[in-house]
Amino acid sequence: MDGRPVRLAIRTTSPDRSFRVDLGETVALGDPSAVPDVALSAPAEWWLRLMTGRHAPAYTPASVTLTGEALTLDDLRRVFPGF
Numbered sequence: 001m002d003g004r005p006v007r008l009a010i011r012t013t014s015p016d017r018s019f020r021v022d023l024g025e026t027v028a029l030g031d032p033s034a035v036p037d038v039a040l041s042a043p044a045e046w047w048l049r050l051m052t053g054r055h056a057p058a059y060t061p062a063s064v065t066l067t068g069e070a071l072t073l074d075d076l077r078r079v080f081p082g083f
Contacts, residue, residue, distance in 0.1 A: 020033045036068070038068030038070045039066070039068060040076075041064070046060070050076060050077065060073065
């Protein structure tokens with residue numbers, strides 16, 4: 001992310017939800033953005049596990065998609081290292 005803010009659109013399945021995560025010096029949740037830097041589509045369980053730092057790359061299902069070049073799934077794993 002190189003220290004610049006990133007607006008991430010999240011679309012989960014099972015249940016179907018859409019929201020925005022703004023990544024910068026802090027992390028903030030918000031309503032879906034019309035113009036995100038990156039868009040992530042994933043099962044809700046996978047997103048929850050990622051946010052709690054409990055998702056290794058080997059367990060990423062094929063249904064997870066990330067579009068945009070502002071960050072990678074490995075970047076997201078570093079943003080949410082767990083506790």
